[in-house]
Amino acid sequence: MASRAQPIVVGVADIKNRSQKVEDAIEPAQLMVQAVLEAITDTGLSKPKAKELREAIDSVSVVATWTWNYSDLPGLLAEKIGARPGYRTQSEHGGNSPAKLFDEAARRISSRESNVAVVAGGEALASLAACITAGKMPPPGWTVPDQGGKTVSVSDVSTMGENIGTTHSIGLPIHVYPLYENAFRAHRGQTIKQNNEESAELYGRFAKVAEQNPFAWNYGEPAVESHTIGTVSKKNRMICFPYPLLMNAFNNINLAGACILTSTEYATELGISENRWIYPLGGAGTSDSDKFWERPNFYSSPSISSSLDAGLKVSGLKKEEIDIFDFYSCFPIVPKLACQHLGLPTTKYEKPITLLGGLTSFGGAGNNYSMHALTAMVRELRKGNARNGLVLANGGVATYQHVVCLSNHPRRSPYPMQNILAKILRETPVPNVDERVExxxxxxxxxxxxxxxxxxxxxxxxxxxxxxxxxxxxxxxxxxxxxxxxxxxxxxxxxxxxxxxxxxxxxxxxxxxxxxx
The missing domain is CATH 2.40.50.840 (OB fold (Dihydrolipoamide Acetyltransferase, E2P))
Structure with missing residues (x-):
């Protein structure tokens, strides 16, 4: 039996199509192609060796896109980059997907089921919105959509089927995350004013990060100040209390990202310089109930806490050994819950808790936000100023989580071959729920x-x-x-x-x- 391989990330890339003109619209699949090809270039290989790497791709994992219905997106991406992978998969919808696919790709490299793996995702929601506003179809060349595909809606609760939530018109992210923020505030004894100021300061710091990030949707624009974020106005109207618009994810973006993983052996054979190598250390993830009304409480997240603990454990790290974090941040409550569990300050933190700037300022890239966190983490670790990093990817309505740890130093043991957490947490007691009450x-x-x-x-x-x-x-x-x-x-x-x-x-x-x- 062959010994296990050491998985490494050798190439990363992010693509941004900032134009919102209909004639400039590029479909998600093509943005992903650009990201993969740039990630190959990022390895630093010569053209002949880069071609060899591309042709050796035997695993393609794609994050499901909100923008467009594809009948076989992994197959389409493989075809467009000129690869013939034996393994192709597309994630379910959820912001945890990039980290989950990345972790699974590292496992396949380690077990030698795969030699070169691509993990990619992308959205063109800004271009799609521009087409809809103009009453036009996307430019010629976009893939014919799969009419039987599932359309994602973040604005229509009726698409979620009949249940106790939809009976009361609640169940969208804009509804459920505020339930947690309000409960978290009351649990900690904060006033409403104190809570708003904390969220505004948190997102103000995040906006400063996005201001310096060339891949952020708002890059080049002055960061929105904390006072503006926390003040309700015509341009910053209240959406669902306590979150005004600037504390909600902004989804109208055109972004794609990709990571290329292989083994240290193959990277050495190709001649990829070791200064490009970043080591996945391990990953883990779980979820709470899909039915938000069946959660243990609304001031903590067992799935976030368990995923953080397990991700650290399988990576052989203590929380103190993490130098940089990127916590998913569709709403302020997610990084707050992560900070609370790890004992980190929410606003006065010294170690970075976002590398991107959050889904408001960087841009809520559909399910794919944390792909950009992974690419940013790789770049940051390559600089050598930090040793270990952690990415927390969140999906659903604080439902699905996956944590991945990376380092510029290798593991001392083989990469973990399984997720040590159950798919759904059922250990914490949940209150009885009555549908009709008086x-x-x-x-x-x-x-x-x-x-x-x-x-x-x-x-x-x-x-x-x-x-x-x-x-x-x-x-x-x-x-x-x-x-x-x-x-x-x-x-x-x-x-x-x-x-x-x-x-x-x-x-x-x-x-x-x-x-x-």
Whole structure:
């Protein structure tokens, strides 16, 4: 039996198509092709050797794209780069996918199932939006879309099927992450004002990082200041409390990224300089329930905590040995939860917790944001100023996680061959959930959806029944309750009220003092 190989990253690349003109629109597959070819160039090989590397690609892993439905995206990418891989795969939808695919590619290199592996992803959401706005089709040459493919929507809860969430019109990322932020604030004893200032300072620091990142969508523009991020205005309207627009992911971008992995043996054979080598140390990931109402609580994330711990463990590292981090940051709560678990300061940190600048300022590259974190981590580790780095990739509604650790020094033992975590965490007890409820109750967490006019539109409540402590989902029961939920001064969490049933199947919550039905 052949000994295990040592996986390394030898090439990385990021592609940005900043033009939003319809005639300049480039489809995701082609952006990925550009990224892969540039990643091959990044190895520093001569043209003949680069051709040899390209033809040796036997594994192609692609992050599912939001932009376009492809019938066989891995196969299309392989064809366009001139490779004939025996292994081709496309991820499920989720921001954890880049790290997960990267970890799996490293395992295949280690086990000698693969010699050269490509991991890539890309989006052209800005170009697609430009086409839709202009009422035009993309330019000729775009791949004919797969009509039977699944379309991703981050703005229509009705596409999520019938369940207790959609009955109450809740379940999108813009709804669920605020549930966590509000609960996290109350759990720590913060005021609403203190919490807003913390989030604004965090994202203000992130914006400064993106300002210096040439691959960031906002590169070349002055970073948005913390005060602006935390102040609600016409240009920064409240989306779902407590997050105004500048604390939400910005998805209208055209970005792609790619990593090329191989073994130290093959890299030596080709003549790739060791100063290009970066070593994957290990990875791990898990998820919480897809049903957000079946989470243990809303002030912590077992999947984030477990993935961080397991990722460090399999990499043979302690948290203190990590020099640079990139925490996924679609909303402020994700890096906050990661910092809380690792004992890092949320805003006064010394070790970097983002290399990109977050999904607001760098750009929320669909499922592919953390691919850019991996490429940035490789570049940073090549400089030699830091030894070890960690990437936390998050997906769903704080659902799916995957952590990968990298280093400019090799592992002392073979690369871990399996994910040590279960696919779904079921160890932490979850409260009983009742679909239709009535009686006195207390708010566990909440958020408020705001309209484009800046006024509260609908309230979403996760509550507990006084009688049995069962959990329920509800909407606001009257305008007074909605106004109180939208308060920027009084904390709704822990307040008591009354929940009733409506004729349309929803639960309606009112604060004490409001009239009952």
């Amino acid at each position: 009686g006195p109750a207390t708010i566990e967490t909440y958020t408020v959806d705001f309209g484009r006019d800046g006024k509260p539109k609908r309230g979403f409540i996760i509550g507990r029944l006084t009688e049995n402590n069962h959990r329920f989902v509800a909407n606001e029961g009257d305008v007074k309750t909605l106004a109180q939920l939208a308060s920027e001064t009084r904390e709704p969490i822990g307040r008591k009220g009354w929940v009733t049933r409506s004729e349309d199947g929803r639960n309606l919550f009112r604060f004490e003092g409001s009239e009952k039905l």
